[in-house]
Amino acid sequence: MADTLTITDNRTGKTYELPIELGVIRAMDLRQIKTGPDDFGLMTYDPAFQNTAACRSQITFIDGDQGILLYRGYPIEQLAEQSTYLETAYLILFGELPTKSELDAWVRDVTLHTMLHENIKTFMQGFQYDAHPMGIFLSTVGLLATIYPGAKKVLDEENRRLQILRLIAKVPSISAYAYRHSIGRPYIYPDNDLSFTGNFLNMLFKMTELKYRPHPVLERALDILFILHADHEQNCSTSAMRGIGSSQADPYMSLAGAAAALSGPLHGGANEAVLRMLKEIGSVKHVPEFIKRVKGGDGRLMGFGHRVYKSYDPRARIIKRTADQVFEVTGRNPLLDIALELERIALEDDYFVSRKLYPNVDFYSGLIYQAMGFPVEMFPVLFAIPRTSGWLAQWDEMMRDADQKIARPRQIYMGSPRRDYVPREQRS
Numbered sequence: 453m454a455d456t457l458t459i460t461d462n463r464t465g466k467t468y469e470l471p472i473e474l475g476v477i478r479a480m481d482l483r484q485i486k487t488g489p490d491d492f493g494l495m496t497y498d499p500a501f502q503n504t505a506a507c508r509s510q511i512t513f514i515d516g517d518q519g520i521l522l523y524r525g526y527p528i529e530q531l532a533e534q535s536t537y538l539e540t541a542y543l544i545l546f547g548e549l550p551t552k553s554e555l556d557a558w559v560r561d562v563t564l565h566t567m568l569h570e571n572i573k574t575f576m577q578g579f580q581y582d583a584h585p586m587g588i589f590l591s592t593v594g595l596l597a598t599i600y601p602g603a604k605k606v607l608d609e610e611n612r613r614l615q616i617l618r619l620i621a622k623v624p625s626i627s628a629y630a631y632r633h634s635i636g637r638p639y640i641y642p643d644n645d646l647s648f649t650g651n652f653l654n655m656l657f658k659m660t661e662l663k664y665r666p667h668p669v670l671e672r673a674l675d676i677l678f679i680l681h682a683d684h685e686q687n688c689s690t691s692a693m694r695g696i697g698s699s700q701a702d703p704y705m706s707l708a709g710a711a712a713a714l715s716g717p718l719h720g721g722a723n724e725a726v727l728r729m730l731k732e733i734g735s736v737k738h739v740p741e742f743i744k745r746v747k748g749g750d751g752r753l754m755g756f757g758h759r760v761y762k763s764y765d766p767r768a769r770i771i772k773r774t775a776d777q778v779f780e781v782t783g784r785n786p787l788l789d790i791a792l793e794l795e796r797i798a799l800e801d802d803y804f805v806s807r808k809l810y811p812n813v814d815f816y817s818g819l820i821y822q823a824m825g826f827p828v829e830m831f832p833v834l835f836a837i838p839r840t841s842g843w844l845a846q847w848d849e850m851m852r853d854a855d856q857k858i859a860r861p862r863q864i865y866m867g868s869p870r871r872d873y874v875p876r877e878q879r880s
């Protein structure tokens with residue numbers, strides 16, 4: 453017998469059989485439930501899409517109760533241990549791990565697209581010296597739409613692939629320019645001898661030396677962090693990417709919107725917010741008082757909690773291990789003790805335990821970034837660089853999906869019924 457859901461409408465006494473496929477009913481099937489011929493039909497009310505699947509996807513799997521994260525079926529732990537960010541990006545984008553020659557070609561192609569149009573330097577000069585790098589990042593990604601007008605051909609698969617390549621390659625360059633602008637240093641051109649993350653560190657930190665040589669431990673740590681941030685299925689920014697892309701806007705415009713969604717403190721801005729929170733707490737002895745405040749509803753414990761994970765975020769566990777390796781090179785971040793104490797207390801406290809609030813990916817990542825020399829404002833940008841591969845994979849998947857249309861949720865209208873315009877002089 454086929455899986456169905458039987459609904460009886462108590463108002464009319466009618467019964468409806470709704471098919472259940474892949475564990476869901478189709479919201480549009482509810483429309484047949486009407487009270488009369490003029491009734492529009494039943495909808496669901498789901499603010500913040502807490503229980504609505506907006507697509508079928510083959511990219512990322514999350515089991516939030518068990519703390520499992522898979523990209524294209526591969527566990528995040530194995531990828532973090534054995535893969536590189538560019539290989540993982542290939543996997544996320546194209547569905548399979550590349551062969552040796554496919555990977556070589558992919559790395560070469562990305563490396564050859566890292567340069568930015570010289571006009572971008574002039575554009576950067578227009579930003580205030582203290583402009584937030586995330587604002588610079590998303591504006592500059594939007595600007596690329598004007599440099600590559602051909603990107604508008606979003607229904608052309610080959611064209612999409614070219615824009616994907618450009619974006620993956622150019623987001624580190626844009627981010628590095630944004631950083632250099634904020635500290636008043638000259639922009640550094642990419643170095644094709646270096647790895648993806650090695651070159652990014654070069655564009656950020658090179659001074660007068662002829663050749664920048666990244667520290668291998670820091671280069672690898674950043675690569676691991678990039679792997680961990682590459683995709684996370686239908687989160688806020690990815691939904692923005694899909695939502696904007698569903699209007700057939702070009703990928704630069706869509707990605708600028710996704711980056712805007714990422715910038716908020718409840719999403720990719722959380723890593724920055726964690727560092728500010730740790731600084732504000734200031735010392736381990738102030739931790740109990742801070743926890744008390746959070747439990748009293750005054751602020752949140754940033755870097756804790758997740759819409760999907762109701763257990764330890766597997767990415768946070770890997771980041772904690774990576775932090776130890778980084779601190780061996782850079783020295784221990786003094787804020788680490790405060791973070792460890794917050795975690796210790798929160799994991800024992802009934803407020804956090806009963807709400808299943810555990811450290812998420814952002815709780816420890818900022819401590820690593822800070823130890824590596826990044827200012828806190830750069831943290832959300834460091835999230836956006838690798839998430840670019842996830843945004844683009846999700847966008848490309850949407851463009852191939854015959855079920856998709858322009859995103860357009862419904863509403864329940866709660867405003868005034870129809871009324872007549874009142875001339876200005878007659879209003880009291």
Ligand code: CMC
Nearest residue numbers: 718719720722752753754755756757758759807812813814
């Ligand atoms: N500190 C204190 N209380 C919290 C927290 C927190 N970090 N997160 C959730 N709660 C409480 C919340 O007040 C609510 O309590 P009550 O039931 O008494 O009203 C309950 O837990 C459920 O919270 P919610 O807001 O309904 O959960 P949500 O799924 O809508 O929000 C979240 C998820 C990530 C926005 C939220 O946990 C949060 O604000 N965390 C802090 C910000 C953060 O670290 N964000 C990064 C997320 S991971 C990286 C990414 O993918 O962006």
